[in-house]
Amino acid sequence: MPTTAPHALSDVTASDGTLRRFLHGLPGVDAVGLEARAASLGTRSIKTTAKAYAIDLAISMVDLTTLEGADTPGKVRALGAKAVRPDPTDRTTPATAAVCVYPDMVATAKEAVVGSGVKVASVATAFPAGRAPIAVKLADVREAVAAGADEIDMVIDRGAFLAGHYLKVYDEITAVKEACGTSARLKVIFETGELSTYDNIRRASWLGMLAGADFIKTSTGKVAVNATPANTLLMLEAVRDFRAQTGVQVGVKPAGGIRTTKDAVKFLVLVNETAGEDWLDNHWFRFGASSLLNDLLMQRQKLATGRYSGPDYVTVD
Numbered sequence: 001m002p003t004t005a006p007h008a009l010s011d012v013t014a015s016d017g018t019l020r021r022f023l024h025g026l027p028g029v030d031a032v033g034l035e036a037r038a039a040s041l042g043t044r045s046i047k048t049t050a051k052a053y054a055i056d057l058a059i060s061m062v063d064l065t066t067l068e069g070a071d072t073p074g075k076v077r078a079l080g081a082k083a084v085r086p087d088p089t090d091r092t093t094p095a096t097a098a099v100c101v102y103p104d105m106v107a108t109a110k111e112a113v114v115g116s117g118v119k120v121a122s123v124a125t126a127f128p129a130g131r132a133p134i135a136v137k138l139a140d141v142r143e144a145v146a147a148g149a150d151e152i153d154m155v156i157d158r159g160a161f162l163a164g165h166y167l168k169v170y171d172e173i174t175a176v177k178e179a180c181g182t183s184a185r186l187k188v189i190f191e192t193g194e195l196s197t198y199d200n201i202r203r204a205s206w207l208g209m210l211a212g213a214d215f216i217k218t219s220t221g222k223v224a225v226n227a228t229p230a231n232t233l234l235m236l237e238a239v240r241d242f243r244a245q246t247g248v249q250v251g252v253k254p255a256g257g258i259r260t261t262k263d264a265v266k267f268l269v270l271v272n273e274t275a276g277e278d279w280l281d282n283h284w285f286r287f288g289a290s291s292l293l294n295d296l297l298m299q300r301q302k303l304a305t306g307r308y309s310g311p312d313y314v315t316v317d
Helices: 007-013 014-026 033-040 050-062 073-084 105-111 135-148 158-160 168-179 198-210 227-246 261-274 293-306
Strands: 062-065 098-101 121-125 151-155 185-189 213-216 251-253 287-289
Touching: 007 014, 007 033, 007 158, 007 227, 014 073, 014 168, 014 198, 014 251, 050 062, 050 261, 062 073, 062 105, 062 213, 098 105, 105 121, 105 135, 105 227, 121 135, 121 213, 121 287, 121 293, 135 158, 135 168, 158 168, 158 198, 158 227, 168 185, 168 198, 198 227, 198 251, 227 261, 261 293
Parallel strands: 062 098, 062 287, 098 121, 121 151, 151 185, 185 213, 213 251
Antiparallel strands: none
């Protein structure tokens, strides 16, 4: 299988041994320092005008998500309508970046957002566990792309990664990237809550980027520990350093557990202070969320009117 690694680092993926040496040769993570910096950046306060800008930016970065067994075409259509026009009473409210659904709901979501610029993302590769043969995972991806998915969110084989079978994980990502073709961007989900250590998160980040990920993503939202400021900061450092070394820019998507405007603003500060302004755009940074959008809309109205809206102001998704 041809490599998709950038030329500057293509030699490190030549074999399992070279890939292992590279990943284990990455600088170790100072856990105390990482968490202290994430906490410090999270205390930054912003002025009202900057807060209004941050809220609109965060809305535009939301992947509005429904990934439940009880999802219906009606629910997906309603979610698509909300993504296109989050606040029907205020047309200045930006649309969200995408709607994220299971592969069998891609066509329905695509119809719901047609002509709007809102992307349709689909989880694939036996989400959320990733426990399926590669042929099944690739079929999952191809079905979603054929139905019109603009983006594919894949999960890595955490068992293979934790066992040190890095080349197997790399090959799987490159195969999924190939199945995406030229029409769909690939987000690679690590499930950071299952990787045990910050060193593993750093290694997974570089592995995903070497394999051609367009985005690296923290979590599925289906485990106890999902996106945190510390693990997102670590991934932002990785994409920053990867671009410095290769010239290739990769996006970051924290997902799961980000529910309030205050949370979202903290993450935007992390982006600005770590990766820089080039990532402050929904082409390079996303929030994987279902409940976050409602709080952003409530806080947006509070800034505009000086009062909080009633409980029926936003839909319950």
